[in-house]
Amino acid sequence: xxxxxxxxxxLTSGEEYRLRCRVASRLxxxxxxxxxxxxxxxxxxxxxxxxALTLALYAGVVMLGLRMGPRSLGWVSGAWLGRAFGDGPxxxxxxxxxMDSLSPKELRLVEYGSELFNETPVYxxxxxxxxIACASCHVEGGIAPYSAPMVGTMQAYPKFSQxxxxxxTLNDRIDECMTRSENGMPLPDSSHEMQAxxxxxxxxxxxxxxxAKFIGRGLEPLPKLTPDPKHGAEIYxxxxxxxxxxxxxxxxxPFPPLWGPESFNDGAGMGTIPKMAAFVQYNMPQxxxxxxxxxxxxxxxxxxxxxxxxxxxxAYDKY
Numbered sequence: 001x002x003x004x005x006x007x008x009x010x011l012t013s014g015e016e017y018r019l020r021c022r023v024a025s026r027l028x029x030x031x032x033x034x035x036x037x038x039x040x041x042x043x044x045x046x047x048x049x050x051x052a053l054t055l056a057l058y059a060g061v062v063m064l065g066l067r068m069g070p071r072s073l074g075w076v077s078g079a080w081l082g083r084a085f086g087d088g089p090x091x092x093x094x095x096x097x098x099m100d101s102l103s104p105k106e107l108r109l110v111e112y113g114s115e116l117f118n119e120t121p122v123y124x125x126x127x128x129x130x131x132i133a134c135a136s137c138h139v140e141g142g143i144a145p146y147s148a149p150m151v152g153t154m155q156a157y158p159k160f161s162q163x164x165x166x167x168x169t170l171n172d173r174i175d176e177c178m179t180r181s182e183n184g185m186p187l188p189d190s191s192h193e194m195q196a197x198x199x200x201x202x203x204x205x206x207x208x209x210x211x212a213k214f215i216g217r218g219l220e221p222l223p224k225l226t227p228d229p230k231h232g233a234e235i236y237x238x239x240x241x242x243x244x245x246x247x248x249x250x251x252x253x254p255f256p257p258l259w260g261p262e263s264f265n266d267g268a269g270m271g272t273i274p275k276m277a278a279f280v281q282y283n284m285p286q287x288x289x290x291x292x293x294x295x296x297x298x299x300x301x302x303x304x305x306x307x308x309x310x311x312x313x314x315a316y317d318k319y
Contacts, residue, residue: 021155096143097203106199113200116193117142119253124193128182129310131250131262134197137181138269138281145216146282152217152285154198162319170198172319179316180268186319191315219278222294225272232303235296238284248307259307267312276301 039102099107116123118141120133135141144152157170164172174184174197187194237246243255250257257263269275281297292300 009104019276035287038074099203102203109199110203111197112192113196113198113203114141115195117200119255124182124184127178127187128184128191129262130183130256132180132182132256132262132264133254136254136256136281142201144283145214146218146220147216147279149214149217150201150204151214152205154202170201174198175316176319179263179319180312181270181308183265183268185264186316217307219275220282222274222278222281222298225277225295227277227302228295228299229306230301231296232301233301235300236291236303239288239292240300243286248304258304261307261310263309265312266308271305272299273301273305 016248045075045120060074099110102110114121117134117138120128120135135221137148138144138150139147153173158167158172160166161168161176162170163176163287169189171189171194176196180187187197187250240258244258245251248259250262250304255281264270270279277298277300280301281290281292281294284292284297
């Protein structure tokens with residue numbers, strides 16, 4: 001065959017293919033100067049192009065995530081619509097407020113509140129018996145979504161408490177944690193510790209009108225499932241024991257004990273399977289969040305719930 005286009009391909013028959021190849025040759029010009037590429041060659045080039053596009057897309061997503069920051073859940077529609085239609089948030093994500101506006105006295109109080117919140121066994125040892133920090137349950141210093149974050153808490157109180165069956169103040173709610181999750185005693189209302197924790201929570205709760213609404217308050221309830229503690233024991237050994245210890249004793253900070261004398265007592269919110277399962281499913285394992293299914297989270301919560309722990313002191317029933 002004298003036609004250089006036909007000379008580089010192997011065909012059994014078909015004038016139709018020859019016509020298509022001529023048209024492609026005219027359209028693609030120099031690229032087909034040496035003839036139509038073979039099918040394996042085209043496949044290799046297609047694979048390279050797809051891989052390059054995938055890598056570029058992945059890199060773009062990573063860069064966008066870094067630019068948006070960790071607290072970007074739920075901002076997109078509100079922020080974009082707000083800028084487009086003149087309403088709603090003007091920045092791309094909720095972020096912790098600045099301390100620049102605080103007076104020196106306020107700054108010291110907020111900083112001490114942060115230390116109490118994140119290192120409760122160290123700075124609040126006179127009131128807390130458990131080797132658990134507030135931040136053990138209210139993750140990332142109280143700003144992680146779907147881990148009962150503190151953002152907006154100041155404005156939410158006073159409110160009705162299902163557990164206490166009455167309207168409670170923020171002071172009451174802090175003391176619920178102190179007497180249950182911390183297995184300790186209430187903080188006096190006038191104490192430096194109470195004032196510092198409230199200052200820190202208030203700082204986190206500041207309404208930042210130029211930012212997107214914070215998404216992920218409270219815990220996200222899971223569907224009602226039948227727990228299997230035996231399966232939960234297997235999950236615990238494989239996914240949890242590395243940080244929390246083979247016997248739930250906890251390891252170095254920030255990995256608290258999950259049962260035993262230094263853990264939360266049986267009156268704590270985490271002492272119930274539904275609440276623990278909801279927390280675990282969204283927040284654990286810490287380095288692989290979201291990898292456990294709802295059933296797996298329920299099973300491991302049931303296993304932990306079966307283990308021994310301190311009894312709630314009913315002298316603090318009002319909390």
